[in-house]
Amino acid sequence: xxxxxxxxxxxxxxxxxxxxxxxxxxxxxxxxxxxxxxxxxxxxxxxxxxxxxxxxxxxxxxxxxxxxxxxxxxxxxx
Amino acid sequence: xxxxxxxxxxxxxxxxxxxxxxxxxxxxxxxxxxxxxxxxxxxxxxxxxxxxxxxxxxxxxxxxxxxxxxxxxxxxxxxxxxxxxxxxxxxxxxxxxxxxxxxxxxxxxxxxxxxxxxxxxxxxxxxxxxxxxxxxxxxxxxxxxxxxxxxxxxxxxxxxxxxxxxxxxxxxxxxxxxxxxxxxxxxxxxxxxxxxxxxxxxxxxxxxxxxxxxxxxxxxxxxxxxxxxxxxxxxxxxxxxxx
Numbered sequence: 001x002x003x004x005x006x007x008x009x010x011x012x013x014x015x016x017x018x019x020x021x022x023x024x025x026x027x028x029x030x031x032x033x034x035x036x037x038x039x040x041x042x043x044x045x046x047x048x049x050x051x052x053x054x055x056x057x058x059x060x061x062x063x064x065x066x067x068x069x070x071x072x073x074x075x076x077x078x
Numbered sequence: 079x080x081x082x083x084x085x086x087x088x089x090x091x092x093x094x095x096x097x098x099x100x101x102x103x104x105x106x107x108x109x110x111x112x113x114x115x116x117x118x119x120x121x122x123x124x125x126x127x128x129x130x131x132x133x134x135x136x137x138x139x140x141x142x143x144x145x146x147x148x149x150x151x152x153x154x155x156x157x158x159x160x161x162x163x164x165x166x167x168x169x170x171x172x173x174x175x176x177x178x179x180x181x182x183x184x185x186x187x188x189x190x191x192x193x194x195x196x197x198x199x200x201x202x203x204x205x206x207x208x209x210x211x212x213x214x215x216x217x218x219x220x221x222x223x224x225x226x227x228x229x230x231x232x233x234x235x236x237x238x239x240x241x242x243x244x245x246x247x248x249x250x251x252x253x254x255x256x257x258x259x260x261x262x263x264x265x266x267x268x269x270x271x272x273x274x275x276x277x278x279x280x281x282x283x284x285x286x287x288x289x290x291x292x293x294x295x296x297x298x299x300x301x302x303x304x305x306x307x308x309x310x311x312x313x314x315x316x317x318x319x320x321x
Contacts, residue, residue, distance in 0.1 A: 009309045010241045011268045021312055048267070049257070049307070051318045056256065070316065072307055074258070075238040077269030078125045078213035078279070 001026045004063050006036070007051075007070035015042045027063060034059040036069065048074035081139055081183045085113055096181070097137055108295040109137060113183060115294045116140040118202055120193050120221060121211030122169040123147070124279030125235055125286065127159035127176075129209050130186075132287035134177045138294070140185045143173040144201055146192035156276040193217050198224040207293060209286055210234040215258045215265040222247060222254045231300075233289045235282040239272030240311035242282040246289045246300040256320050257305060281308065 003026050006016070013021040027036060033050050037059070050057050051070040063069060084094045088110040093101045097109050104112070117138050119126050122145035130143055147169050153160035159172045170188035177186040191197055193212065198220055202208055208225050210232055212218050218234065225232040226249040234254060235244045247253030285306060292298045303320045 007314075009307070009314065010239055010311070011271060013312075021309075021314075045262070048259075049305075049318060051316065054317065055319045055321065070318075072243075072318075073238075073241075074215070074267035075236045075241055075243055075269065076213065076215050076218075076258075076265065076267030077237045077274045078121050078123055078211050078235070 002029055002031070002063060002065040002067075003027075004036070004065075004067045004069050006040070007068065008040075009070065009072050010075075011073050012042060012046065012071050015040045031063055032059065033057060033061050033063060033069065036063065037071065042071065046073055047071045079183065081113060081185065084137070084183050085110065088113065096183075100136065104291065104295050104297065108291075108297065111295050112137050112291065113139040115207070116142070116205045117207050117209060117290060117294075118142040118144060118205040119209045119211055120144045120201070121213065122159060122173045123153065123211065123213065124156045124237065124274055125283045126209075126211030127157050127169075127173065128280055128283035129211055129286055129290075130173045130177060131158055131180070132283065133290060134180045134184050134186070136287065136291060137181060137183055138290070139183065140187075141177060142187045142189060142201070142205065143170045144189040144191060144193060145169040145173075146190055156274055156279050193221060195220060199228065202228045202230060205230055207290060208232050209290060211283075211286075213269075215261045215267070217265075218254050219258060219261070226250060231293050233286045233293070235286050236267065237274055237278045237282050238267050238269035239275070240278060241268075241272075241307070241309045242278055243305050243307045244282055244285040244289065244301055245305040246293060246302050248302060251303060252320060277310070281310065
């Protein structure tokens with residue numbers, strides 16, 4: 001297993017445990033970002049940007065021990 | 079004072095009094111660069127109204143304000159240019175009036191049109207920089223494509239609820255193709271659900287104004303190939319690098 005820090009923003013926070021936007025999670029080794037999104041029950045189309053350790057990553061990026069992973073919804077207003 | 083007098087003073091190394099509080103940050107040469115610059119702002123709503131205000135006060139010498147909409151009561155909660163006594167009036171024309179009261183050094187032009195494929199190139203031609211104050215993803219993608227074609231930088235922001243994002247895109251940068259990849263549906267984001275409270279466009283527009291000043295003067299480091307994402311409900315500010 002690997003443990004990662006998960007950060008959820010705005011509307012995505014409601015998918016965190018007790019609505020929290022900053023928590024830790026254990027995942028099987030080799031898990032991808034999309035696996036984490038699915039495990040949290042977030043519809044994948046609601047995630048516009050996925051950040052791992054400050055860098056944008058694709059959904060098939062494999063997560064590693066200690067990663068800091070953020071998910072951001074689409075923002076379009078002006 | 080007018081632009082010619084201000085430029086004459088700047089050329090002789092003196093800062094016009096109205097810009098004295100800019101002096102320590104951008105200096106006489108930076109002020110001259112701003113006063114000689116031409117910027118087009120696409121949208122005169124929540125973001126755009128605030129950007130026009132800030133760039134006029136900074137002394138950006140030419141502003142073209144593009145918006146085909148008129149003010150409505152639901153604009154009053156956040157749009158600086160919206161007032162109880164100008165509801166129903168054209169947003170772009172109201173921006174021109176506002177600038178005229180703030181800074182007579184600034185030439186300002188209203189274009190009462192929405193951005194579209196038919197007018198995008200014309201609106202950006204002759205400008206040094208374009209500011210994205212739009213409210214949907216598809217128009218933004220058109221704006222980036224046009225800015226790249228014309229060869230000018232684009233300062234982007236988008237907002238929703240307590241959150242927003244800001245990024246500066248130079249011709250050829252991936253920019254919004256990364257931030258808005260796989261666009262679908264109506265081209266809107268979570269603002270449909272969360273709306274836009276007053277403080278959020280002010281924050282995002284302030285960052286955009288700083289980006290404009292940095293790019294035009296060559297100061298500092300623009301938010302290039304990265305995005306600033308803020309979520310002020312929980313006091314989060316993140317820089318996300320594209321690679």
